Amino acid sequence: MIVITIDQRASRRRPDLVDDLVARLNERYAPLRRFERTAGDELQGVLDDGVAAVELALDVAGTGEWSVGIGVGSVKRPLPEQTRAGSGEAFELAREAVERAKHSPASLAVAGPGSEAKRLEAELQLVAEVNLRRTQASEEAGRLIASGLSQREAGERLGITQQAVSGRLASGLWHQSRGLAAQAAGAMAAYSEATDGDS
Incomplete structure (x- = not known):
């Protein structure tokens, strides 16, 4: 399972953008559990589609306004209807990832079991950096x-x-970054499936 936690950057100096982003993400990406505000300037959602998760993360990080943390792993089942009531490994890892993302030039981080998370993080950070500099x-x-x-x-x-x-x-570097993003999306889908389970 994939949990994505997103935190608004420099929120004290900017208008609150959370509600608008929540509405956009829920409409565009059809998460398994809807994105919702969890606390202050933070939002969180649950996805079971690795391809959509990568597309969403790059979309949001590409605005330069958000830090994006992706947690991959098991969740406690049955999943509650409200995202903020969920628990398990993926939720904890998403929290860890978003804290690291706040100090990443690409504002994006991935956390999960094994070494695959580090490889995916490196790939997605590279794509996000290219996108931001284009x-x-x-x-x-x-x-x-x-x-x-x-x-x-x-x-x-x-x-x-x-x-x-x-x-x-x-x-x-349009074709190169799109190609790398597509490869990362496929790998994220396989990684999520391999690490999913009851916690």
Whole structure:
């Protein structure tokens, strides 16, 4: 099972963004137990889909406004309807991970049994760092490609040449970061399944 704990960065100097993020995550990612505010500027949800968990974590970390902790492991069953009432290894590990994420340049950390968590953390931190450093122009081109457009069609939409689109994708390491994220998502799914169980 996967528990994700998210904490708003510099919340004392910014408006409270928790409720808006809770609504967005629950609508977009269909968690097993819905994201909800757990305390102050923190929220938490439970997922059983490793691919969705990786996509969500990179999405949230990519805003630069949140610290994201992913805990992978067993949970106490039956799971209560409310996320904040849950307990077990994955919940404890998510708490550990989000505390480390607060001191990570990528604002993302993974905790779980064995060495797989460290490898996944390194991969996701690398992708998150690349995403954060990508220029707006490169990100815009990449999102058009991700939506299914060809480079020629993306160029027409942006008013630039196909070669310019290719250059923006290359400078933003778009294909490489997407490939690594996809590999990490598959590994997260297998890791979650292997570590899931009653606690």
